[in-house]
Amino acid sequence: xxxxxxxxxxxxxxxxxxxxxxxxxxxxxxxxxxxxxxxxxxxxxxxxxxxxxxxxxxxxxxxxxxxxxxxxxxxxxxxxxxxxxxxxxxxxxxxxxxxxxxxxxxxxxxxxxxxxxxxxxxxxxxxxxxxxxxxxxxxxxxxxxxxxxxxxxxxxxxxxxxxxxxxxxxxxxxxxxxxx
Amino acid sequence: xxxxxxxxxxxxxxxxxxxxxxxxxxxxxxxxxxxxxxxxxxxxxxxxxxxxxxxxxxxxxxxxxxxxxxxxxxxxxxxxxxxxxxxxxxxxxxxxxxxxxxxxxxxxxxxxxxxxxxxxxxxxxxxxxxxxx
Numbered sequence: 001x002x003x004x005x006x007x008x009x010x011x012x013x014x015x016x017x018x019x020x021x022x023x024x025x026x027x028x029x030x031x032x033x034x035x036x037x038x039x040x041x042x043x044x045x046x047x048x049x050x051x052x053x054x055x056x057x058x059x060x061x062x063x064x065x066x067x068x069x070x071x072x073x074x075x076x077x078x079x080x081x082x083x084x085x086x087x088x089x090x091x092x093x094x095x096x097x098x099x100x101x102x103x104x105x106x107x108x109x110x111x112x113x114x115x116x117x118x119x120x121x122x123x124x125x126x127x128x129x130x131x132x133x134x135x136x137x138x139x140x141x142x143x144x145x146x147x148x149x150x151x152x153x154x155x156x157x158x159x160x161x162x163x164x165x166x167x168x169x170x171x172x173x174x175x176x177x178x179x180x
Numbered sequence: 181x182x183x184x185x186x187x188x189x190x191x192x193x194x195x196x197x198x199x200x201x202x203x204x205x206x207x208x209x210x211x212x213x214x215x216x217x218x219x220x221x222x223x224x225x226x227x228x229x230x231x232x233x234x235x236x237x238x239x240x241x242x243x244x245x246x247x248x249x250x251x252x253x254x255x256x257x258x259x260x261x262x263x264x265x266x267x268x269x270x271x272x273x274x275x276x277x278x279x280x281x282x283x284x285x286x287x288x289x290x291x292x293x294x295x296x297x298x299x300x301x302x303x304x305x306x307x308x309x310x311x312x313x
Contacts, residue, residue, distance in 0.1 A: 015255055021248045028239045036237050046239060050247060057251050123230040141196060142231045148198050167192040173227045 005069035013060040024053055027070075030144060031077050037139050038081045040128045048084060052077045071153040074144065078136060078154050085132060126176040134169035137162055182206045187217045195224060 005026075011019035031052055036045035055076050063072060127135055133155065140146045140154060148162045155162065187210045193199045194207045211218050 017248055017252055017255070020251055021244060024244045024247055028243060029236065032237050032239050037234075042237065045237070046243070049239065050243070053247050054250065057254075123227075124234055127231070138231070142228050148193070148196070163193050163198065166196070167189075170192050170224050170227050173230075174223050177227065177230065 003068050006063075006065055009060050009063045009069055012057060013063065020053075020057055023056065023073075027073055028053075031073070033143060034074065034136075034139055035077055035081050037124070037127060037143070038078075038132070038136055039084060040124075044084065048077070048080050051080060055080075067153065068150060070144070070146070071150045074140065074146075074154045075156075081136075082132070122177065123173065126173050129176070130169055130172060134165045134172070137165040138169040138173075141166055182210045184210075184214060184217055187211070187214070188220060191217070191221055192224060195221065195228075 005023075008019050008023050012023065028049060032045055032049045035048050035052075036042055039045055039048075052073070056073060059076075063069075127138075130138070136155060137151055140151045141148075146154070148159045148166075151157075151162045151166075152159045157165075187207050190199055190203055190207060194204060197204075199207065211221060
């Protein structure tokens with residue numbers, strides 16, 4: 001089946017800024033929510049969302065038509081957000097070495113400084129405690145309603161791998177919620 | 181006949197509609213009869229519902245306009261970068277015409293040049309007409 005959004009990417013590749021604006025309006029909030037839930041940080045998420053769109057604009061000419069546009073868009077977002085987490089981990093490791101600042105390092109290596117924990121929702125906190133790949137897979141499934149095949153394309157995994165991540169994420173969250 | 185263990189292993193993918201039809205049928209039949217597995221399926225579904233009920237974030241006003249503006253500026257600066265290339269192409273074209281003057285466009289042109297056959301060889305234009313011929 002032909003993805004109707006391919007025409008939009010073709011137009012963007014030809015420098016059509018109106019087409020670019022249409023794509024931004026379609027994906028801006030889904031991308032912001034995905035990145036924000038994945039990172040747990042609102043201000044950085046908006047900057048990263050903007051960066052995703054700029055990369056789309058620059059790379060539209062190299063878009064591979066066999067790919068679904070939504071998968072391509074979220075793959076760019078996922079890679080950027082993943083790199084941001086890596087960058088933060090490196091920065092915090094360095095900071096802890098230098099001044100001994102206490103940071104809360106999560107199970108998966110992501111972190112939040114104690115004073116900046118502002119996600120009050122129980123489920124959001126539980127989500128933040130998930131390993132990052134489980135978190136990303138579950139967000140794409142539940143919020144974006146992507147198929148396992150699409151999530152596999154976004155994350156560069158096998159369908160079986162995605163199934164396992166989502167299964168473990170749900171089980172973990174279910175157990176966390178039952179304790180409360 | 182599926183066991184509870186089989187069902188619990190596939191229940192997450194089943195809820196997502198990602199199991200093979202035969203397995204889906206087996207799980208459906210099992211859930212109809214097993215209250216423990218049904219409860220487990222309901223709890224997993226509650227996780228999804230709780231996630232969907234989280235407040236949704238929205239980009240700040242002006243996000244799209246600012247992005248489109250940034251892209252327009254980027255396109256404009258790319259066009260500006262083309263400007264020196266265009267000047268260079270024009271200069272090199274002129275140089276090329278000077279070094280290799282254009283040949284006659286038609287036989288009519290050659291006949292027209294015959295009119296200048298009697299130009300004295302000491303005349304500066306003689307060399308140029310010789311090249312054209």
